[in-house]
Amino acid sequence: MMRIAVCIKQVPDTAEVKINHETGTLVREGVPSIINPYDMHAIEAALQIKEKTGAGVTVLTMGPPQAESALRDAISMGADEGVLVTGREFAGGDTLATSQALAGAISRIGAGLIICGKQAIDGDTAQVGPEIAQFLDMPHISYVRKIIEVNDSLIRVERLMDEGYDVVEADLPALLTVVRELNQPRLPSLKGKMAAKKAEIAKWGAAEIGVSPEKVGFNGSPTQVKRIFTPEPKGGRKTLEGTLEEQLETLINELVEKKCL
Amino acid sequence: MDYFLTEEQAMIRDLAGQIAAEKVVPVREELDEKEEFPREIMKVLAQSDLFGLFIPEEYGGLGKGSFELVLAVEELSKACLGVSTTYAANALGTYPILLFGSDEQKKKYLPDIAAGKRLVAFGLTEANAGSDAGGIQTTARLEGSEYVLNGTKQWITNGGEAEVYTVIAITDKAKGARGASAFIVEKGTPGFSFGKKEKKMGIRASSTSELVFEDCRIPRENLIAREGMGFIVAMKTLDSSRVGVGAQGVGVAQGAIDEALKFARQRVQFGHPIVGFQAIQHMLADMATETEAARALVYAAARFIDSGAKDVTKASAMAKLFATDVAMKVTTNAVQVMGGSGYMREYPVEKMMRDAKILQIYEGTNQIQRNVIAQSLIKEAAKGK
Ligand SMILES: Cc1cc2nc3c(=O)[nH]c(=O)nc-3n(C[C@H](O)[C@H](O)[C@H](O)COP(=O)(O)OP(=O)(O)OC[C@H]3O[C@@H](n4cnc5c(N)ncnc54)[C@H](O)[C@@H]3O)c2cc1C
Numbered sequence: 001m002m003r004i005a006v007c008i009k010q011v012p013d014t015a016e017v018k019i020n021h022e023t024g025t026l027v028r029e030g031v032p033s034i035i036n037p038y039d040m041h042a043i044e045a046a047l048q049i050k051e052k053t054g055a056g057v058t059v060l061t062m063g064p065p066q067a068e069s070a071l072r073d074a075i076s077m078g079a080d081e082g083v084l085v086t087g088r089e090f091a092g093g094d095t096l097a098t099s100q101a102l103a104g105a106i107s108r109i110g111a112g113l114i115i116c117g118k119q120a121i122d123g124d125t126a127q128v129g130p131e132i133a134q135f136l137d138m139p140h141i142s143y144v145r146k147i148i149e150v151n152d153s154l155i156r157v158e159r160l161m162d163e164g165y166d167v168v169e170a171d172l173p174a175l176l177t178v179v180r181e182l183n184q185p186r187l188p189s190l191k192g193k194m195a196a197k198k199a200e201i202a203k204w205g206a207a208e209i210g211v212s213p214e215k216v217g218f219n220g221s222p223t224q225v226k227r228i229f230t231p232e233p234k235g236g237r238k239t240l241e242g243t244l245e246e247q248l249e250t251l252i253n254e255l256v257e258k259k260c261l
Numbered sequence: 262m263d264y265f266l267t268e269e270q271a272m273i274r275d276l277a278g279q280i281a282a283e284k285v286v287p288v289r290e291e292l293d294e295k296e297e298f299p300r301e302i303m304k305v306l307a308q309s310d311l312f313g314l315f316i317p318e319e320y321g322g323l324g325k326g327s328f329e330l331v332l333a334v335e336e337l338s339k340a341c342l343g344v345s346t347t348y349a350a351n352a353l354g355t356y357p358i359l360l361f362g363s364d365e366q367k368k369k370y371l372p373d374i375a376a377g378k379r380l381v382a383f384g385l386t387e388a389n390a391g392s393d394a395g396g397i398q399t400t401a402r403l404e405g406s407e408y409v410l411n412g413t414k415q416w417i418t419n420g421g422e423a424e425v426y427t428v429i430a431i432t433d434k435a436k437g438a439r440g441a442s443a444f445i446v447e448k449g450t451p452g453f454s455f456g457k458k459e460k461k462m463g464i465r466a467s468s469t470s471e472l473v474f475e476d477c478r479i480p481r482e483n484l485i486a487r488e489g490m491g492f493i494v495a496m497k498t499l500d501s502s503r504v505g506v507g508a509q510g511v512g513v514a515q516g517a518i519d520e521a522l523k524f525a526r527q528r529v530q531f532g533h534p535i536v537g538f539q540a541i542q543h544m545l546a547d548m549a550t551e552t553e554a555a556r557a558l559v560y561a562a563a564r565f566i567d568s569g570a571k572d573v574t575k576a577s578a579m580a581k582l583f584a585t586d587v588a589m590k591v592t593t594n595a596v597q598v599m600g601g602s603g604y605m606r607e608y609p610v611e612k613m614m615r616d617a618k619i620l621q622i623y624e625g626t627n628q629i630q631r632n633v634i635a636q637s638l639i640k641e642a643a644k645g646k
Pocket of ligand 1: 384417624626
């Protein structure tokens with residue numbers, strides 16, 4: 001029976017989050033945490049495959065101890081178990097260090113299919129999924145909008161492109177990153193919530209995942225953040241007024257004047 | 262007010278509340294407008310295990326009781342009574358099997374009902390038998406290994422949509438009230454069809470239709486309990502489910518208060534938010550107090566039922582009567598607090614007021630509830646207790 005690993009991240013609910021304009025960072029205090037919205041689609045995709053094939057679903061996150069609640073939320077939707085990769089050694093990791101850690105954990109889980117959200121809404125890099133695949137030396141398909149077929153040895157999907165889509169087939173094991181168009185994430189079930197309450201969440205440090213502490217966290221991160229800031233809006237701004245037709249006319253005239261058209 | 266819910270009960274309430282807020286509120290206006298059955302929402306309720314709440318674990322349910330069902334119904338009713346009626350009528354239709362069904366009947370039907378795969382309806386009312394259920398004319402005649410049903414049930418909630426129907430019919434006219442029996446009829450049985458779908462004042466997402474039986478043959482095993490038990494099955498079923506109608510009243514009243522309060526804090530007249538006017542404050546205070554009293558009574562009655570008490574008729578009638586009268590009054594006053602805006606379809610309270618009216622009518626009108634309560638009082642007095 002195949003095992004599916006779903007990588008999720010706990011992020012601040014952006015609907016509620018504010019930005020500290022002095023430091024350029026998110027103000028996380030008092031903001032509720034949610035599962036990264038793209039990861040919800042990854043969980044749903046895994047659960048749909050589970051329903052069809054009986055695959056087991058393990059959700060996985062790297063984060064502080066409180067990220068355990070995100071794993072329990074995923075279990076309440078129907079995932080079978082959760083793994084929390086946690087420890088001081090992981091603090092301050094960039095996407096490479098994070099991927100290294102998650103790849104180590106996935107090796108230990110032994111998954112045949114790995115599903116990630118396209119990107120996390122707090123960092124927006126979209127790098128972690130493909131990097132995990134690289135560490136695990138397996139193919140990855142990003143921006144999956146539809147899973148056409150999956151069995152124990154291969155997967156065929158539609159990959160969203162700027163114009164239209166590609167149909168891509170890969171041997172398993174493989175990694176997917178998924179977009180919103182893929183599905184509609186379900187709400188939790190009562191049986192799931194009860195299971196989530198009782199579930200034992202495995203907690204793995206660098207030792208448990210067989211990765212050197214030098215390769216994860218701050219030490220394992222080639223990227224160093226120098227400064228985070230909100231760019232100043234450049235140039236002047238203008239709000240058009242009047243009816244839609246009037247606004248359109250002004251807009252076109254100005255664009256012609258500025259030689260944009 | 263804190264009703265000391267267990268962790269599990271709070272979980273049930275919160276999940277039902279989440280479904281109500283995320284899946285029901287955004288579509289309730291459209292469902293009402295189009296008189297559309299809430300099929301998608303029923304799927305969500307099924308996937309969330311809410312259809313299994315009151316069904317024993319051995320049949321695939323969660324093994325909870327009336328109280329947990331009441332919590333779920335209340336939350337859904339805050340958002341839309343049409344949706345909560347669909348959900349609650351499923352329980353109404355299931356009780357005859359749950360309370361009186363044989364082990365085989367339970368094994369055959371309850372797991373699918375718990376999983377939300379098959380929706381259920383309850384058919385008692387007929388054109389000439391409303392409050393006076395004794396007047397039913399639908400007959401069931403035993404012929405060999407089959408019962409043959411003839412007659413028409415009217416105003417049956419979930420009619421046409423449900424897969425399984427529990428139906429009361431006369432098996433022996435000569436025996437009067439002891440001549441009725443309860444049956445299970447599956448959709449698709451030859452001779453069983455649906456008449457017109459009613460157009461209603463409120464709960465327009467809920468489907469209400471006729472059940473028509475024309476020489477409809479069902480296996481003898483579909484008799485629930487014994488011949489002659491029909492009215493006992495019906496009365497015990499209603500005793501169990503009426504408290505759910507009470508919960509609908511509490512839910513819609515709370516939903517209306519929430520809307521009215523929100524509006525009153527924003528609406529400015531004479532230079533002040535209208536919530537500052539004592540006339541408005543007193544209305545809101547009465548609405549909140551009466552709703553809380555209704556909630557306390559409904560919860561107490563549900564817990565009384567779950568205690569295994571033998572005679573719950575009076576308790577459930579009181580809960581239904583009080584909470585639904587409160588619901589009508591509170592929703593009407595919510596419209597009043599909001600003035601012309603309250604009367605407009607743009608705001609949800611006009612729908613809540615239209616919807617609330619049914620609660621005083623179905624599962625026994627509130628006049629009939631008063632009769633029932635008074636009869637219990639007289640009986641108790643005669644027994645000297
Ligand atoms: C939307 C809707 C859904 C329904 N769903 C179902 C369902 O799923 N299954 C089902 O079996 N039935 C269902 N019903 C039927 C419902 O239970 C009956 O409408 C109800 O019991 C009242 O019967 P009636 O409408 O015939 O009113 P009547 O019995 O004709 O009553 C008319 C008036 O007379 C009063 N009255 C009658 N008798 C007395 C008395 N003895 N003392 C004092 N006052 C009295 C009543 O209170 C009422 O005010 C539904 C009805 C509606 C409208």
